[in-house]
Amino acid sequence: xxxxxxxxxxxxxxxxxxxxxxxxxxxxxxxxxxxxxxxxxxxxxxxxxxxxxxxxxxxxxxxxxxxxxxxxxxxxxxxxxxxxxxxxxxxxxxxxxxxxxxxxxxxxxxxxxxxxxxxxxxxxxxxxxxxxxxxxxxxxxxxxxxxxxxxxxxxxxxxxxxxxxxxxxxxxxxxxxxxxxxxxxxxxxxxxxxxxxxxxxxxxxxxxxxxxxxxxxxxxxxxxxxxxxxxxxxxxxxxxxxxxxxxxxxxxxxxxxxxxxxxxxxxxxxxxxxxxxxxxxxxxxxxxxxxxxxxxxxxxxxxxxxxxxxxxxxxxxxxxxxxxxxxxxxxxxxxxxxxxxxxxxxxxxxxxxxxxxxxxxxxxxxxxxxxxxxxxxxxxxxxxxxxxxxx
Numbered sequence: 089x090x091x092x093x094x095x096x097x098x099x100x101x102x103x104x105x106x107x108x109x110x111x112x113x114x115x116x117x118x119x120x121x122x123x124x125x126x127x128x129x130x131x132x133x134x135x136x137x138x139x140x141x142x143x144x145x146x147x148x149x150x151x152x153x154x155x156x157x158x159x160x161x162x163x164x165x166x167x168x169x170x171x172x173x174x175x176x177x178x179x180x181x182x183x184x185x186x187x188x189x190x191x192x193x194x195x196x197x198x199x200x201x202x203x204x205x206x207x208x209x210x211x212x213x214x215x216x217x218x219x220x221x222x223x224x225x226x227x228x229x230x231x232x233x234x235x236x237x238x239x240x241x242x243x244x245x246x247x248x249x250x251x252x253x254x255x256x257x258x259x260x261x262x263x264x265x266x267x268x269x270x271x272x273x274x275x276x277x278x279x280x281x282x283x284x285x286x287x288x289x290x291x292x293x294x295x296x297x298x299x300x301x302x303x304x305x306x307x308x309x310x311x312x313x314x315x316x317x318x319x320x321x322x323x324x325x326x327x328x329x330x331x332x333x334x335x336x337x338x339x340x341x342x343x344x345x346x347x348x349x350x351x352x353x354x355x356x357x358x359x360x361x362x363x364x365x366x367x368x369x370x371x372x373x374x375x376x377x378x379x380x381x382x383x384x385x386x387x388x389x390x391x392x393x394x395x396x397x398x399x400x401x402x403x404x405x406x407x408x409x410x411x412x413x414x415x416x417x418x419x420x421x422x423x424x425x426x427x428x429x430x431x432x433x434x435x436x437x438x439x440x441x442x443x444x445x446x447x448x449x450x451x452x453x454x455x456x457x458x459x460x461x462x463x464x465x466x467x468x469x470x471x472x473x474x475x476x477x478x479x
Contacts, residue, residue, distance in 0.1 A: 092277060093228070094266055096239035102369060104287045105221045105435055107402025109319060109344065109353060110214045111334050112436035113156040114180035115206055117171040117476035118412065121433065122178040123457045127440035129211035132220075139223040141230045147223040149215040154345070155208040157194070157333040158477070159387075164338065165203040167476050172206050181210040196328045198387055201338060214334060214344055217435055224438075238266040240286075241274060243297035245421070260422045261297060281449060282424045288314035288405040290414075290428035298420050307420055307468050312429040314366045315406040318355050320376045324394040325350045336479055341383035351397070356380050357479070369401040407431050410472035415441055416448060416463035425449060426464045432479060 100106050112132065114125045131138060135147050160168040175182050185207055187199040193207075229235060245259035263276040286293045291312035298307065327350055334344040343354030356379065358364060364372060376396060385392040407414060407429030414429040427445050430437060440457055447454045461473055 090234065091228075091232075092234045092236055092279075094236045094238055094240055094264070094277075096237070098235075098237050100218075100221060102403070103221070104403050104405060106218050107319070107400060108217050108432075108435050110217045110435065111156070111344070112215065113208055113212045113334070114175055114178075115156050115158055115171065115182060115208055115212070115477055116433075117167070117174060118473065119174060119178055120457065120459060120462060121412070121437070121475060122175055122180055124413075124437040124440040124444075124459075125433070126179060126211065127443070127456055128437050131439035131443075132215065133211075135220075135223065139227040141226055144226065147219065149219050149223075151213060151215040152345075153210075153213040154331070155212045155333040156206075156336065157208075158206045158336045159190075159202050159338045160204050160206075161201050161338045162203045168204060168206055171476055180208070182206055182208050194328070194331070194333075196388055196390060197335075198389055200386075207333065212334070220435070220438075236266060236277075238268050238275070240293060241265050241267045241296075243282075243294075244276070245297060258420055258422060259297075261424055280423060282421075283427055283445065283449075284418075284424060285427040287428060287434070288312070288403040290405060290426065294418070294421075294424070294426070297424065310414070310426070310429075310464070311408040311467055312414065313406055313408060315404040316364045316366045316369070316401050317357065317404055317432075318364075318371050318375060318399060318401050319353055320355055320380065320396055320399045321346060321351060321353045322391075322394040322396045323349075323351050324391055326390045326393070327352060328388065328390070335387070337383055337387050339383040339387075340479070341380055341387070342479055343384060343388075352391075352394075354380070354384065356383065366403070369403075371399045371401050373399065404432050405429055405434060409467050410474055411478050412473050412475050413437065413441060413462050414464050414467065415444060415459050416465075419465045419468070 112129060114122050116122050132149060139147050172182055172184055185205040187202050190197060190205045191199050242265045243261045244263040246262045261282050263278050265274045265276050267274050284290050284294055291310040295309050332345040336342045341356040343352050346353045405428050411431040414426050418424040418426055425445060444454045444457055444459045
């Protein structure tokens with residue numbers, strides 16, 4: 089099998105991976121998300137067994153095993169406790185903390201309005217996203233994967249399929265048209281299998297492949313789209329120390345330590361109905377002052393005197409249907425596999441999701457993690473597969 093990776097941004101300067109905060113956790117409510125993250129954590133712990141390249145230095149992800157700390161109010165306590173039960177059943181090491189236990193372990197936290205907290209003891213924390221991306225890329229190239237710099241502009245499908253029993257409206261991608269950099273030319277690449285893993289643009293990318301399909305099977309566009317999220321970096325000399333976990337506040341604001349010199353990063357998702365413009369990656373600094381900072385300063389009084397140092401914006405590959413990953417064969421395109429829509433937890437689940445996709449492609453089933461409920465077909469006509477622990 090010959091594999092070609094088409095990448096329009098070889099610097100990855102606007103890639104969701106390198107612009108993420110690099111967290112990994114098992115504190116989800118869906119078994120699939122817990123299993124994917126557990127398997128990915130094992131992969132990351134043994135990464136040089138998988139991604140080491142001869143004559144190259146070992147991979148160093150700079151993993152910080154400080155855990156995640158979720159805070160819940162009275163309103164969210166039952167949901168958090170139900171999630172803990174599922175996580176423990178799946179093998180995650182998570183404990184519940186009462187407000188007094190929380191204050192004793194983390195004295196810098198204001199426990200007002202906190203009814204209960206959950207704290208990950210193993211396989212949770214954060215790592216350097218660029219190191220993981222580069223390690224995957226370096227290993228893939230060493231194994232003979234071809235790297236093509238260009239942008240996929242369209243698909244050429246063959247709906248005149250003579251396969252007996254093939255319904256109308258189902259096609260097969262024969263060629264992928266790729267626009268080369270600094271050139272108006274397009275290069276067609278013939279393919280037996282297409283893996284659509286274009287992050288926030290996966291939905292838009294596949295629109296061109298299904299637009300020409302007509303017949304009994306007519307589906308709406310794949311509900312994966314870009315959402316812009318801000319990340320702010322601040323300095324606070326009197327802030328929490330080295331034991332600081334990745335904190336998710338009851339308000340939705342989050343933060344974690346960045347290094348060891350009193351630096352932190354964090355943010356929150358915008359209020360419902362106030363999504364920022366995705367046409368650029370400009371940062372709204374007022375959003376921090378008006379929305380994020382008050383919540384952080386309430387939860388960590390030391391943050392009342394913080395000073396913002398820098399900020400950036402990145403894209404979520406947001407699944408508008410149920411904010412969960414989409415993994416499996418496309419219902420209209422027989423040789424297309426979709427891998428996207430993870431809505432903020434794609435980086436941490438990428439090792440396990442990639443393995444699951446490879447097993448589906450080669451064997452038709454997965455051995456380690458059952459991802460059948462994440463298949464694209466659920467996006468049309470099924471109930472949403474809702475995840476309670478979305479940050």
